[in-house]
Amino acid sequence: MELDQAKFGLCKREVVDLLREKDINPTTQRIEIAHLILQKPQHLSADEILAELNREYEQVSQATVYNTLRVFVEKNVIRELVFAPDRIYYDSNTRHHHHFIDVETGKIYDISPDCVKCPEMSYVDDLKAEVFEVSLLMKGRIPKA
Ligand SMILES: [Zn+2]
Numbered sequence: 443m444e445l446d447q448a449k450f451g452l453c454k455r456e457v458v459d460l461l462r463e464k465d466i467n468p469t470t471q472r473i474e475i476a477h478l479i480l481q482k483p484q485h486l487s488a489d490e491i492l493a494e495l496n497r498e499y500e501q502v503s504q505a506t507v508y509n510t511l512r513v514f515v516e517k518n519v520i521r522e523l524v525f526a527p528d529r530i531y532y533d534s535n536t537r538h539h540h541h542f543i544d545v546e547t548g549k550i551y552d553i554s555p556d557c558v559k560c561p562e563m564s565y566v567d568d569l570k571a572e573v574f575e576v577s578l579l580m581k582g583r584i585p586k587a
Pocket of ligand 1: 484485533535539540541551552
């Protein structure tokens, strides 16, 4: 049962329903964190999420944020993007898509799978590995308007 995660800007009641559907106990802090991340398609670091929460809501501890993000990733509420060990982002868009990073600003853009010719691989010979998903990370420069 693949939930339509292209829905953003959920109200808190809808967030509670979503968490329940994903078998996640909707604690107050989990609701706040999901509500924040699922506002729109976006890519946030754990520190950005923590800073944003503590500006808008009650104090939430770093441990709570990290634990909650882990649960959300496991239950496919959000996707974890590991660009580098020190560049990990949480993506509110769980649909298959690619990413483009603007090297000037560091901003991450979602790229529709339709825009990119991606190799349809199901097996990597070198590793004898089965492939579940191929996603691209593109880096480049966006011309100034
Ligand atoms: Zn994305």
